[in-house]
Amino acid sequence: MKVLLLLLAFVSAYNALPAFDELSQEGEGKTWVVLCASANTWMNYGIQSDVYHSYQLVRSHGIPDDNIIVMHYDDIATDKQNPTPGVVINEPNGTNVYEGVPKHYTGKDVTPQNFLGVLKGDDKLAKLGKKVVNSGPNDRIFVYLMDHGAEGVVMFMDTFLHAEDLNNALKEMHTNKRYSQLVFYLEACESGSMFDKLLPTDINVYAVTATKPKELGWFYYCDTKLSTCLGTYFAAMWFDDWRANDPNVEKFQQEYEFFDKHQNFTMYNQSYSQHAQQYGDLSLSKLTLAQFLGGKKSPEMTRTSNINRENIQFVSKREVAVYMLQKKIEETQDITTKLGYVKELEALLNGRLYMDNVLYEYVNSIQHLMPNIATNAILHTKQELNNRHCYRRLADSFIEHCFTLNENPYVLSKLHIFVNICEQMRDSSDADIAVNRLIQYCHQNIDRNIATNIQ
CATH class of the missing domain: 3.40.50.1460 (Rossmann fold)
Structure with missing residues (x-):
């Protein structure tokens, strides 16, 4: 009888324990x-x-x-x-x-x-x-x-x-x-x-x-x-x-x-x-x-x-809009439709040129902060990013005050310019000037009718 009671107690205790699989999964x-x-x-x-x-x-x-x-x-x-x-x-x-x-x-x-x-x-x-x-x-x-x-x-x-x-x-x-x-x-x-x-x-x-x-x-x-x-x-x-x-x-x-x-x-x-x-x-x-x-x-x-x-x-990834229009121009037989695609492509490329010009003028306006590098080098080279705080301020200011990011994804191909600018900044006061000048320049010069859908 004692043996039976001990056996029942053991079985009861055993059943109360979590299954081995559950223990493994928990661990x-x-x-x-x-x-x-x-x-x-x-x-x-x-x-x-x-x-x-x-x-x-x-x-x-x-x-x-x-x-x-x-x-x-x-x-x-x-x-x-x-x-x-x-x-x-x-x-x-x-x-x-x-x-x-x-x-x-x-x-x-x-x-x-x-x-x-x-x-x-x-x-x-x-x-x-x-x-x-x-x-x-x-x-x-x-x-x-x-x-x-x-x-x-x-x-x-x-x-x-x-x-x-x-x-x-x-x-x-x-x-x-x-x-x-x-x-x-x-x-x-x-x-x-x-x-x-x-x-x-x-x-x-x-x-x-x-x-x-x-x-x-x-x-x-x-x-x-x-x-x-x-x-x-x-x-x-x-x-x-x-x-x-x-x-x-x-x-x-x-x-x-x-x-x-x-x-x-x-x-x-x-x-x-x-x-x-x-x-x-x-x-x-x-x-x-x-x-x-x-x-x-x-x-x-x-x-x-x-x-x-x-x-x-x-x-x-940055050229899908251009690629699609170019292919449509090549493949479309109807002249009127083809001309429509040509106009779309011209507008897209003109939008890119507009952003390029805005950045050229802006960089020129702060050139005195970067006496050891030419404007062309700032615009067209890619330096290594170290000054992340400055870069963040310029990049965020550009999409907030100049070109809305989702409407103008061409912005992404221009962010290296802000990397280059920040790597030339001698101290935080220079970065402050560059950021404030960017905001001021965009508010004074950007045409909102053009600064949209630049892909």
Whole structure:
């Protein structure tokens, strides 16, 4: 009888304990995925469609919706130029990657402040009913951010996410034990500048960027009939590697080597390139994709790589508008329609020339602050960014007082001028003069009828 009672007590105590799987999962923590496309408009179709595709892949590989946060403007599925309303594809003849995509943050809620707040688990956002990464010291986090970019910035429609803010947020998360390991994929022109010499190697963050610090990125699957590009080159490489390999076996280092292997491509018998970069704690690259993106096998894993298909059109991310108009002019037979496209292209190029002239006159007006360098060198060279405080003030003032960023994305190709100016400033008072002069010059000289839609 005593033996029976002891046996019953043992069974009762055993059943009260959590299962072994539960203990393992608790010790290993959760996996969180944050996906953000901070661009809008039909011209940037490929940016949002890449994020939609990445959502479908992480879901199919077993990451639960509760652990995924998606930020996207959400305008291309219903855009009047969309021939199939409600459908978004990421490659020619592709499936609808928009179906089922959550709308955690859309429209004007897609901001740098909210993006960083999501990562840090911001209490104010959570109290407003917004979804944030509610992570702890045992959790892993994967982040995919994409948009247009320039030296030390990623574009968020009318504003910038600055490199120092992003890296400070990651360091804060590490200090507050918000993760055990974090992997960050960042896709934008000059995206390497967001981590280069900024991301520490000792905070358990591994970052991969689509380009070098001073290199442009490329759109992929560009379609003149749709007047946009369906995706981007970096994402196409990423998805092809992801789908072709078992995520339980494929390591991030192997994926990076895949990027490196496909850094060169040919179009119209000319060679081009885009070089992915690694930053932070490179030891994390030895981890498998499954540890951050899910290990469940999906039907897409049977697909083979299609990166080297010869009929694919690449376009520099900053030249889509020009490229599309040039192709329409070439392909259109109707003279009246062709002339309409010619006028559109002339207006676009004249707008660029107008911004160029504004910057030329401005630089001339502060030349006395930079006696050791010519105006032409300020306008056309690219120096290394060190004076970040000065640069931030000039860049932010330019999009606030001179050319609205979302309406005039050509701004991104001119930010190197402010880097060059700041690297010549002898002290903070010179920087103050340069910033105040920029604001004054723009208020006095810019024609608002011209300073719009400069792409």
